Amino acid sequence: MTTNEQIARTLVLPYLNHAVRMFESGYASAADIDAGMRFGCGYPQGPLATVDELGAATVRDQLAERYAETGDPLHQPADLLEKLAADGRTLAEAAQGDDRAEPQLRHDIATVGVVGTGTMASGIAQVFASKGYDVVYVGRSEEKVAGVQTAIAKSLDRLVSKGKLEESAKEAVLGRLTGATSREALATADLVVEAIAEELEVKKELFADLDRICKPGAILATTTSSLPIAACAAATSRPESVIGMHFFNPAPVMKLVEVVTTGQTGADVDETVRALCAKVGKLAVSCGDRAGFIVNCLLFPYLNDAVKLHEAGTSLAEIDTAIKEQAGFPMGPFELLDVVGNDVSLAIEKELHAEFGHDGFAPAATLEQVVAEGRLGRKTGQGFHDYAR
Numbered sequence: 001m002t003t004n005e006q007i008a009r010t011l012v013l014p015y016l017n018h019a020v021r022m023f024e025s026g027y028a029s030a031a032d033i034d035a036g037m038r039f040g041c042g043y044p045q046g047p048l049a050t051v052d053e054l055g056a057a058t059v060r061d062q063l064a065e066r067y068a069e070t071g072d073p074l075h076q077p078a079d080l081l082e083k084l085a086a087d088g089r090t091l092a093e094a095a096q097g098d099d100r101a102e103p104q105l106r107h108d109i110a111t112v113g114v115v116g117t118g119t120m121a122s123g124i125a126q127v128f129a130s131k132g133y134d135v136v137y138v139g140r141s142e143e144k145v146a147g148v149q150t151a152i153a154k155s156l157d158r159l160v161s162k163g164k165l166e167e168s169a170k171e172a173v174l175g176r177l178t179g180a181t182s183r184e185a186l187a188t189a190d191l192v193v194e195a196i197a198e199e200l201e202v203k204k205e206l207f208a209d210l211d212r213i214c215k216p217g218a219i220l221a222t223t224t225s226s227l228p229i230a231a232c233a234a235a236t237s238r239p240e241s242v243i244g245m246h247f248f249n250p251a252p253v254m255k256l257v258e259v260v261t262t263g264q265t266g267a268d269v270d271e272t273v274r275a276l277c278a279k280v281g282k283l284a285v286s287c288g289d290r291a292g293f294i295v296n297c298l299l300f301p302y303l304n305d306a307v308k309l310h311e312a313g314t315s316l317a318e319i320d321t322a323i324k325e326q327a328g329f330p331m332g333p334f335e336l337l338d339v340v341g342n343d344v345s346l347a348i349e350k351e352l353h354a355e356f357g358h359d360g361f362a363p364a365a366t367l368e369q370v371v372a373e374g375r376l377g378r379k380t381g382q383g384f385h386d387y388a389r
Helices: 003-024 030-041 047-054 056-070 079-087 119-130 142-161 167-175 200-213 229-234 267-279 295-311 316-327 333-340 342-356 365-372
Strands: 111-115 134-138 177-180 191-194 219-222 242-247 256-261 283-288
Touching: 003 030, 003 047, 003 056, 003 079, 003 295, 003 316, 030 047, 030 256, 030 283, 030 295, 047 056, 056 079, 111 119, 119 134, 119 142, 119 167, 119 242, 134 142, 142 167, 142 177, 167 177, 191 200, 200 219, 200 229, 219 229, 219 267, 229 242, 242 267, 256 267, 267 283, 295 316, 295 333, 295 342, 295 365, 316 333, 333 342, 342 365
Parallel strands: 111 134, 111 191, 134 177, 191 219, 219 242, 256 283
Antiparallel strands: 242 256
16 A cells, blocks of 8 residues: 555545434434535545445445544444444445425525625525525625625626626626615514624624514525524524524535524425525535534544644645645645644634544644744635745
8 A cells, every 4th residue: 555545544534433423313414414415515425435445344344444543433333334234235326215305495586685794694695696596795894894795796707808798787686685784774674694703692682683573484595604593593484484504615506505503493494595506506414413424523633633744744735735636636635724824723623623522623732833923824824835925
């Protein structure tokens, strides 16, 4: 086995094991797990399809070797792998019967509200306006509200310059956007999507206010990637109307939306949001209200493992190269950490560690160190790699 093959096996095997356990637990369907990693991370195929390609027995045996070396419970082959290997079956066969009927709109959605003025909020507003929905977006100042219109206009101008959009269509999209500095402007919205700061108390205050302002039956959605949606729902008198819509950045480009339900989210709300995602050209995957959802829960332990492998003496370049060449991932783990932001990555890893309690999810010391030193990645010019030119 080459060094590159060994590096890829060391990092990819636990990722595959986590994915099998996620499916085994019933947290998400096999199709949604695979789609999440393909469309959320740009992987050539999903982890469960990879297991089937390699063979459950092969993956089981390689994990068993790793477990014997490390003693890490996260490397112990999932029970389902053992069962599939024994039965000679595939995950695709185990997932048969998981298919759901095509979702339908159970609520009429004509006007969409967006709270926030950052990159994600602007992107979400553009997504809905581009598909014919009237959008009311709310910011804290006239300057920030104007910034959303400017950002969307620039985004549409790029499409026009590439011949992907007519000038008349651009003007029509901009004409469907209405900015406001008061949340009261959301009173007639059928769906409100918030994309404000990732701070729970700030979001809870917002949801309490939306509960007061929004009409009965309006769906209230959060784009959080990490915070408990049930806590946002508890701030309202309508928890059945609260749901997660985790868009990926940039929202106009990325196809995936994780649709996250709590124990109280209405089935009609869930189905409507999934159907709405399809109407605006997005692929919805379904999961429950738990730290990391599908994508981050599988992605960040793998990134953290890469940092630990580097700490053990393997160079950044060797790891990045091995993953791209052997696993076919579009970026090496350190390239991706620097794009995401090492501060963001550290925060997510801490949440996963707190949620699941696995020692193997504890943030790597070097990840803590680069954040403490202000080496946050591309946004600061320095991370694991140096971008200062």
